[in-house]
Structure formats: C-alpha cells, structure tokens
Amino acid sequence: MVSSSEDEGMAEDLFGPEEVEAAAEKDDECADWTDDFIVSDEKKVDKDGGDDGDEADLTCAPCTTGRRPKTLKSPVRPSAEAVEEHYATHFPYRNWCAVCVKAKGVEDAHRRAKRYEQKEFDGELKIVGIDYNSIDEKAMSTSEELCKLKTMVIKDEATGVVFQHVAPKKGPSDEWLMKRVCRDIEELGHSDMILKTDGEPAIVAVQAEVQSRRKARTVPRNPPAYDPKSNGPIEKAVRDTAEHSRALKLGLEERLKGHVPIGAGIVEWILEHAAFLISKYSVGHDGMTPHERATGHKWHRPLVEIGEVVLAKLIGKRKYKGKKDKRKKKLAALSIEAIWTGQCARTGEHLVVIPGGDAFRCRTVRRVPVEERWNLEKVLQVKAVPRRPTVARGRERHWTEVRRRAGQALRAGRQALRAGREATEATSRTGPAR
Known part of the structure; x- marks a missing residue:
C-alpha cells in the first residue's frame, strides 16, 4: 500500500504545487457535500466513501442554493351544465374555455398598485x-x-x-x-x-x-x-x-x-x-x-346561444286598442323554426331570423333537443340583418321605388310634351312675332 505522504510527493512530481492545492480544495468541497447527507439510523458516511458497517438509507437535506419554481395553474373543467351555461354568453372569462383563451387571451397583467377608485360623475x-x-x-x-x-x-x-x-x-x-x-x-x-x-x-x-x-x-x-x-x-x-x-x-x-x-x-x-x-x-x-x-337592477331575461335553432312563438297582429286579429287558420302552427340572433335591450324580446327569410321579434322561444340545435346550412342562409330585417319587403320596396320614379319621369315627359303643343298652337293662332 502507498501512504498518503507518498501520494502527495508523487502528485507534486507529476502536476506541480498549484494544481495539487486546487485538487485538495475540491476534495474539501466533496467532504462538505457528503456531510449534507443524513443517515436515518444516526450514522454518518465516512469521508473516504465507506460506512460504519451496516447499509444506511440516505436522505437529501433541503437544498439552500435553489428555488422552488412557480408553475402556472392548471385549469379545471367544471360540470357539463356549467359549460353549457358559459357557452351562452362567454362571460366571465374562463381559462378552461378554449374559445375564451383564443379570443380574449392577453399578456400577463401588471398588478394594480393602488386600489381602484370609481370616478364620481x-x-x-x-x-x-x-x-x-x-x-x-x-x-x-x-x-x-x-x-x-x-x-x-x-x-x-x-x-x-x-x-x-x-x-x-x-x-x-x-x-x-x-x-x-x-x-x-x-x-x-x-x-x-x-x-x-x-x-x-x-x-x-x-x-x-x-x-x-x-x-x-x-x-x-x-x-x-x-x-x-x-x-x-x-x-x-x-x-x-x-x-x-x-x-x-x-x-x-x-x-x-x-x-x-x-x-x-x-x-x-x-x-x-x-x-x-x-x-x-x-x-x-x-x-x-x-x-x-x-x-339599478339586473338583467333577468333568459337567452340562448347565438346561431342556435329555436322554436319561436308567433304573435297575432293587433288592429287597435290591443285587440288581436281573429285567426282564420286555427289549425296552423303557433311556433316556427328560426335562428336565434339576439335580444332587444329596450323590450327584452328575442330577435330571431327565418333562414332565407325575414327577422322578427317574439317574446317566447323554446329550445330544441341538442342534436337539432346546430345547423350550418341554416345559419348561412340568414340574409336579414339589423339594418335590413325584412329581406322580401326590402326587394318589394326597391321595385316600388323604381316604378314610382319611372312614373314620375313619364308624367314629367307628358307634361313637357303637352306644354310644347300648347305653345305651338298659340304661335299658329297669333302668328310669328314681328
């Protein structure tokens, strides 16, 4: 066996004194690191690498040179009923809703330093x-x-x-x-x-x-x-x-x-x-x-998702003093299939559009089964818009306006022709001016 003094002499001959001192410092660091291990049976590991005889369980002490990472919170999806209710308005913003994240996701917020104070108006x-x-x-x-x-x-x-x-x-x-x-x-x-x-x-x-x-x-x-x-x-x-x-x-x-x-x-x-x-x-x-x-009060009117197929209850036209017209077709349907497009803020009525037809208001709508609520073809057939809710009547008004203007032009032409004839007859009776 070679003694430790002989090892040091051989190391100095091979590497030099400075390199030997650096290696010794590293050995001391390793010795300190092994002291950080705690033996469950109150036995410490020898610095030479051996133990006291029995195998001991080693447990790492808390690390003081690192920091625990702050991870992002994982979204938790609620019940199916809560998801359906959220999809009707998408309010408030929910991190488990992919639509909200895609549409409203922004950068991480800068925390407000002062408490919010509402302005006095x-x-x-x-x-x-x-x-x-x-x-x-x-x-x-x-x-x-x-x-x-x-x-x-x-x-x-x-x-x-x-x-x-x-x-x-x-x-x-x-x-x-x-x-x-x-x-x-x-x-x-x-x-x-x-x-x-x-x-x-x-x-x-x-x-x-x-x-x-x-x-x-x-x-x-x-x-x-x-x-x-x-x-x-x-x-x-x-x-x-x-x-x-x-x-x-x-x-x-x-x-x-x-x-x-x-x-x-x-x-x-x-x-x-x-x-x-x-x-x-x-x-x-x-x-x-x-x-x-x-x-000063909450909005309590129920709603559904926009673009959903609903059954809208028709209302009878009123003549005067709130009296309804008598229905001649008593066996006709009281509700019609339409696309739900919103609500009127002033009256709370539902705004629905007949696919390919007009938009109208109604007070009562009924949902259809989930399997029948969504139809891409019917949604794309919506032609009525807020500024032109009556598509068919809009076309009728257009051609009515065209006919009215054509009639005005025709009457103006006839009047001009009549005035020309009268002027010609007057000239022929009186003779040319001298």
Whole structure:
C-alpha cells in the first residue's frame, strides 16, 4: 500500500504545487457535500466513501442554493351544465374555455398598485365616446377576396354601456346609422352630454351630425391628434367588442363544426350581440354590470346561444286598442323554426331570423333537443340583418321605388310634351312675332 505522504510527493512530481492545492480544495468541497447527507439510523458516511458497517438509507437535506419554481395553474373543467351555461354568453372569462383563451387571451397583467377608485360623475356632464373599428378577414372564396367590415362603437363612460353597429362606410351619409346612434344615446337617458371622438375627419363629421340632430345640449370634445391614449375608454370599448365578437364567432364555428365567413349575415348579428352581452353581463371593479349601473337592477331575461335553432312563438297582429286579429287558420302552427340572433335591450324580446327569410321579434322561444340545435346550412342562409330585417319587403320596396320614379319621369315627359303643343298652337293662332 502507498501512504498518503507518498501520494502527495508523487502528485507534486507529476502536476506541480498549484494544481495539487486546487485538487485538495475540491476534495474539501466533496467532504462538505457528503456531510449534507443524513443517515436515518444516526450514522454518518465516512469521508473516504465507506460506512460504519451496516447499509444506511440516505436522505437529501433541503437544498439552500435553489428555488422552488412557480408553475402556472392548471385549469379545471367544471360540470357539463356549467359549460353549457358559459357557452351562452362567454362571460366571465374562463381559462378552461378554449374559445375564451383564443379570443380574449392577453399578456400577463401588471398588478394594480393602488386600489381602484370609481370616478364620481354626479353633477357633471356625462361623456359618451364614439369611434370606428375595422374588422378584416379573408372570405371563403376561390379568389380569396379580402372582406372588410367596419363598425361604429359607442360607449357611455359613466356606466360602461356599449353599443356596436355595422358601418358600410365612414361619415354621416348613412341615415340608418345616424338614427341608431341618436337612439342609443337616448336609451342611455342623457339629456345634456359631452360627445367625445378622436380627430379623424369622418368621425368628427359624425359628431357634428349627431349634435345637430339632438335637441338637448351636446358638447363636442376631441383629444389631441395622434394621441389615442387620451381617448382611453372608447379605445378599450373597441378592443372589448372586437374580442367578444371574435369569441362569439369562434364559439359558433365550434358548435357548427364549420367555418362562418365574415360576409355572412349572422356575423352582423354577432357584432350587435357582443356589445349587448358586454353591457348586460360583464362585471366591473365595483361588482356591477353596465346595465346595473344604468338602471339599478339586473338583467333577468333568459337567452340562448347565438346561431342556435329555436322554436319561436308567433304573435297575432293587433288592429287597435290591443285587440288581436281573429285567426282564420286555427289549425296552423303557433311556433316556427328560426335562428336565434339576439335580444332587444329596450323590450327584452328575442330577435330571431327565418333562414332565407325575414327577422322578427317574439317574446317566447323554446329550445330544441341538442342534436337539432346546430345547423350550418341554416345559419348561412340568414340574409336579414339589423339594418335590413325584412329581406322580401326590402326587394318589394326597391321595385316600388323604381316604378314610382319611372312614373314620375313619364308624367314629367307628358307634361313637357303637352306644354310644347300648347305653345305651338298659340304661335299658329297669333302668328310669328314681328
């Protein structure tokens, strides 16, 4: 056997004193590391690598040089009934819902440093903001035509109530849209108010048009140019409506097991319904929804998922003083199969569309069995939209207008011809002027 002193001498001859000292330091570290092992029978392992004779169980002591990782929480899927209830509105956001994550998933939040304090609006003019939002997507066509939709978003800063309507073009030339904007402001219950927009010329023209149409005082306000952060509430409303519209469209496509092009009629109903759901079901920091802040009570009307096939109960037409017409066809069906497209915020009625036909309101709808609720072909047949709910009557009005204008032109031509004849006869009787 070679002694330890002989080992050290041989090491110095081979490596040199500095390398030997470095190796000795490493041996000391290894010795300290072996001391960290605890023997269950209160026996420590020899630093030479041996034990006291019996085999002992070694347990690692808590590591002081590492940190426990903070892992992400795993989503837990609730019951099937809770999933069905969530799919009706997609409110609130749930991390177990793939549609919510795809449509509304954002970056990790920066924690709020100060406690949220709600602004006091009492005694001040209410602020209503309006802005445009552009939605682009490649339509399903062989030419891959780019289909675009523009919407106008309206938000009441005091309550958070949001409206969204499709805008075929920018500016105040759309009569239907101008009427809807004035009607939405009327539903908010504001008399004197501040109408806030950005500096875009088209939206400023809309601001002036709304101001001229309203009887109450409307104070225009515009933030500095190219500074969207100064118009934060309406910018957030644009983002929220876009996110929830995307969520509803993705949820509908998941139900239908197919793609819904952005140019389909059901998409316009989705855009309107997204703002409706935000106003009725999104809960703020104060624990209230925008509808509750505006009215003081909760929204209790039941609803179903948009695009769902339902049985809508027909209502009889009323002649006068609330009396209904007598039904001549007493054996006719009282309900009709239709596509559910939303609810009316003012009356609480359901908005349904007959596939390929008109849209109408009804107070009562009934769900069909799950196997019959989703039909892609019927959803794509929806032609009636919020601005043109009566497709057939719209065509009739168009041709009626064409015939009316043609009749006016014909009568004007006859009058001109008659006037020419009378002038000729008068000239022949009196003779030419000298």
